[in-house]
Amino acid sequence: MKAFQSEDPLLQVRNVTRYYGDRIGCANVSFDLWPGEVLAIVGESGSGKTTLLNCLSTRLAPTAGAIEYRMRDGAMRNLYQLSEAERRLLMRTDWGFVHQNAADGLRMNVSAGANVGERLMAVGERHYGNIRATADDWLGRVEIESDRIDDDPRSFSGGMRQRLQIARNLVTQPRLVFMDEPTGGLDVSVQARLLDLLRRLVADLGLSVVIVTHDLAVARLLSHRIMVMRHGNVIETGLTDQVLDDPREPYSQLLVSSILQV
Amino acid sequence: MPVRLYLNNVGKSFTMHLQGGTVIPVVDRVEFSVDTGECVVLGGPSGAGKSSILKMIYGNYRCDKGQILVTVGDRIVNVADAEPRQILRLREDTIGYVSQFLRTIPRVSAEHVVAEPLIAQGADEAEGLDRARALLARLNVPERLWTLPPATFSGGEQQRVNIARGFIAHYPILLLDEPTASLDAANRAVVVRLVEEKKAQGVAMVGILHDQDVREEIADRIVDVTNFSAEAAA
Amino acid sequence: MTGTAQLQTYDFAGGEYNFAYLDEQTKRMIRRAILKGIAIPGYQVPFASREMPMPYGWGTGGVQVTASILGKDDCLKMIDQGSDDTTNAVSLRGFFEKTAGVRTTYETSEATIVQTRHRIPEKPLREDQIIVFQVPIPEPLRFLEPRETETRKMHALEDYGLMHVKLYEDIAKNGHIATTYAYPVKVNGRYVMDPSPTPKFDNPKIDRMAALQLYGAGREKRIYAIPPYTDVKSLDFEDYPFEVQKFDMPCGLCGAENVYLDEVILDDKGGRMFVCSDSDYCEERRAEGHTGPMAADPAAVHIGGGKQEETDR
Numbered sequence: 001m002k003a004f005q006s007e008d009p010l011l012q013v014r015n016v017t018r019y020y021g022d023r024i025g026c027a028n029v030s031f032d033l034w035p036g037e038v039l040a041i042v043g044e045s046g047s048g049k050t051t052l053l054n055c056l057s058t059r060l061a062p063t064a065g066a067i068e069y070r071m072r073d074g075a076m077r078n079l080y081q082l083s084e085a086e087r088r089l090l091m092r093t094d095w096g097f098v099h100q101n102a103a104d105g106l107r108m109n110v111s112a113g114a115n116v117g118e119r120l121m122a123v124g125e126r127h128y129g130n131i132r133a134t135a136d137d138w139l140g141r142v143e144i145e146s147d148r149i150d151d152d153p154r155s156f157s158g159g160m161r162q163r164l165q166i167a168r169n170l171v172t173q174p175r176l177v178f179m180d181e182p183t184g185g186l187d188v189s190v191q192a193r194l195l196d197l198l199r200r201l202v203a204d205l206g207l208s209v210v211i212v213t214h215d216l217a218v219a220r221l222l223s224h225r226i227m228v229m230r231h232g233n234v235i236e237t238g239l240t241d242q243v244l245d246d247p248r249e250p251y252s253q254l255l256v257s258s259i260l261q262v
Numbered sequence: 263m264p265v266r267l268y269l270n271n272v273g274k275s276f277t278m279h280l281q282g283g284t285v286i287p288v289v290d291r292v293e294f295s296v297d298t299g300e301c302v303v304l305g306g307p308s309g310a311g312k313s314s315i316l317k318m319i320y321g322n323y324r325c326d327k328g329q330i331l332v333t334v335g336d337r338i339v340n341v342a343d344a345e346p347r348q349i350l351r352l353r354e355d356t357i358g359y360v361s362q363f364l365r366t367i368p369r370v371s372a373e374h375v376v377a378e379p380l381i382a383q384g385a386d387e388a389e390g391l392d393r394a395r396a397l398l399a400r401l402n403v404p405e406r407l408w409t410l411p412p413a414t415f416s417g418g419e420q421q422r423v424n425i426a427r428g429f430i431a432h433y434p435i436l437l438l439d440e441p442t443a444s445l446d447a448a449n450r451a452v453v454v455r456l457v458e459e460k461k462a463q464g465v466a467m468v469g470i471l472h473d474q475d476v477r478e479e480i481a482d483r484i485v486d487v488t489n490f491s492a493e494a495a496a
Numbered sequence: 497m498t499g500t501a502q503l504q505t506y507d508f509a510g511g512e513y514n515f516a517y518l519d520e521q522t523k524r525m526i527r528r529a530i531l532k533g534i535a536i537p538g539y540q541v542p543f544a545s546r547e548m549p550m551p552y553g554w555g556t557g558g559v560q561v562t563a564s565i566l567g568k569d570d571c572l573k574m575i576d577q578g579s580d581d582t583t584n585a586v587s588l589r590g591f592f593e594k595t596a597g598v599r600t601t602y603e604t605s606e607a608t609i610v611q612t613r614h615r616i617p618e619k620p621l622r623e624d625q626i627i628v629f630q631v632p633i634p635e636p637l638r639f640l641e642p643r644e645t646e647t648r649k650m651h652a653l654e655d656y657g658l659m660h661v662k663l664y665e666d667i668a669k670n671g672h673i674a675t676t677y678a679y680p681v682k683v684n685g686r687y688v689m690d691p692s693p694t695p696k697f698d699n700p701k702i703d704r705m706a707a708l709q710l711y712g713a714g715r716e717k718r719i720y721a722i723p724p725y726t727d728v729k730s731l732d733f734e735d736y737p738f739e740v741q742k743f744d745m746p747c748g749l750c751g752a753e754n755v756y757l758d759e760v761i762l763d764d765k766g767g768r769m770f771v772c773s774d775s776d777y778c779e780e781r782r783a784e785g786h787t788g789p790m791a792a793d794p795a796a797v798h799i800g801g802g803k804q805e806e807t808d809r
Contacts, residue, residue: 034347085653092657107640107661114664121664122657128667128733150668192368199367221367225346239321239346246323250279257280 040223096169360428538683556714558630573607578773
């Protein structure tokens with residue numbers, strides 16, 4: 001599998017701006033995302049990274065700017081000109097969204113199998129045996145034992161819930177996945193396992209990912225490219241190792257120098 | 263012999279914003295080229311900027327001025343102003359980097375760590391693992407360690423895993439950042455042979471080698487970095 | 497009929513109640529909702545549900561629908577769980593006898609309007625009949641999605657994956673689809689609908705039914721409808737197809753098979769029997785001379801006897 005070969009970007013973001021009243025959420029953000037590329041948006045709380053992620057994933061309409069996405073038929077479409085039906089189809093087939101709090105992305109009152117199978121049923125799969133087999137396969141891929149397939153996520157640990165959320169998102173083979181602090185709030189050892197799993201799945205499936213994180217180690221391990229945000233503006237952008245090893249802007253240098261060394 | 267890599271008037275400094283914007287010059291007017299099948303070793307004392315030059319070629323450090331031209335097939339790419347994705351593509355199939363230190367990835371076994379660059383170039387997993395095991399054996403990494411994650415290995419073992427990872431795939435340009443430091447004589451000899459094999463395949467190499475014996479064995483030319491750093495400071 | 501004598505003492509011309517209790521403007525409003533419901537089969541039409549002189553849960557939705565379509569010549573049948581003589585049916589029948597003075601009946605074939613709580617008569621309904629269902633919770637997606645704004649969007653976008661999640665859960669937890677009543681259906685290939693808490697045994701009856709079906713939910717302020725001969729498909733999986741309940745014995749009183757049976761406890765020593773839930777159907781069969789295996793049982797005579805008397809009236 002060869003990454004970075006495609007000439008056509010998957011997502012084109014131009015001057016995306018979001019105001020909350022007079023306050024800036026994010027301002028004039030522009031970038032392209034190519035197939036197979038992982039972009040990390042880093043910055044401290046309130047830097048606008050989650051606002052930007054919500055704008056990109058059509059969960060929050062930007063005040064200004066344009067976001068275009070290459071649909072499976074190859075055509076670029078403005079996300080905010082899609083009909084609600086097209087948008088929903090996109091979100092449950094071609095996209096994924098991994099929330100920091102797994103409970104926000106899971107149905108806590110239905111079984112793990114049904115959580116994974118929901119997207120399949122939503123796109124018309126009507127064979128129980130096939131849905132269950134696919135769900136079982138995906139639980140295996142995120143390292144959840146087969147015998148937990150009929151258990152509710154309420155009985156799962158934080159790390160397991162997060163892995164279940166990932167399986168639920170990836171079952172329809174999306175091309176673009178948004179992640180909002182996917183390792184936040186987890187123990188360090190649980191975090192390491194999840195990161196490794198994400199890294200492998202992203203590479204195996206050739207996923208494009210936009211990941212919001214305040215943890216530069218997470219960005220280093222998962223992302224190809226990094227975007228540093230502060231006060232709603234993009235401060236610095238570039239190759240992940242370039243920005244982390246040779247940060248140019250004062251704020252990026254501060255951020256990098258603030259990492260605790262173990 | 264065709265030129266593979268050409269550095270033209272390259273300069274680099276660091277601005278330390280957290281220390282009142284102090285500017286630390288590193289190198290300036292760096293100019294040299296590397297041909298196919300040639301191994302150029304950067305000479306000069308520690309702090310002369312050898313590592314920085316290697317990192318700029320790899321795109322890890324930004325280049326403030328000048329050009330770093332890389333021949334890719336019939337095209338020439340300037341690393342100094344390339345888009346991130348162009349650099350990623352170069353790292354996948356054109357420029358390899360063997361560093362001193364292994365950045366371990368949790369839970370990934372040594373043989374998978376080694377095989378990864380080859381698999382990224384399109385080899386299937388079985389072939390990648392076969393080649394990885396062969397290389398680990400050549401570098402005398404005990405077989406019982408191959409399926410374990412290298413995080414708990416000794417420094418020397420980790421270094422050899424990293425060398426195997428650096429040499430497994432074919433890159434027309436290979437950067438060697440002290441690959442033999444702290445290796446024993448037997449393993450140093452293995453690295454020398456690996457370098458000779460790459461040369462025979464036409465790989466252009468730039469290296470930093472403090473080990474006098476190894477340097478004499480593999481260097482076709484030595485470029486003294488002191489000249490560039492002196493100019494930078496001036 | 498005991499009620500008839502009472503009714504004659506009322507003077508409707510004197511205006512104690514408007515015909516069928518509701519004022520004419522309200523009836524028009526409800527009829528418009530009904531017409532819209534018929535035009536969009538299975539779609540839940542909001543309507544301005546009125547306070548009725550009975551508690552929610554007693555069929556205020558069904559009563560308002562019936563009141564709006566009732567004419568002086570109609571003959572009304574009221575069913576509660578298949579029976580004409582349980583509390584709810586008796587009260588609502590009394591309500592319309594008092595407020596509309598229309599003819600009422602126990603016999604399915606005689607009725608022009610059947611208002612029902614939780615059953616559909618065993619005897620097939622005809623084109624000249626209308627069946628009105630009392631609905632407690634009209635939203636079939638409510639189980640998994642509590643937000644009304646979201647369920648409306650899901651209907652609008654035909655985003656029905658959730659319904660199958662519910663059925664999936666059933667199979668995963670019970671080995672089969674264990675939903676036995678309020679079993680979701682897709683109407684005319686478009687809207688997913690809750691057929692009210694009727695047993696799924698009755699679902700095949702609502703598919704291509706000759707009679708017009710009207711559903712009223714008073715507390716939830718929704719009306720929906722299925723026009724005659726509309727395709728209604730019960731949701732299922734390819735490898736777990738929809739099935740109705742099967743009873744491994746006939747009705748203890750009339751011997752009917754392939755009908756919905758109620759369990760009746762006979763004594764406190766574990767004695768029990770299964771009888772037709774549709775009491776009118778059972779009595780008609782017995783009048784025709786059919787007898788079930790327990791028809792001669794003294795306890796059975798007691799059960800069936802009471803009903804027999806009323807039918808004779």
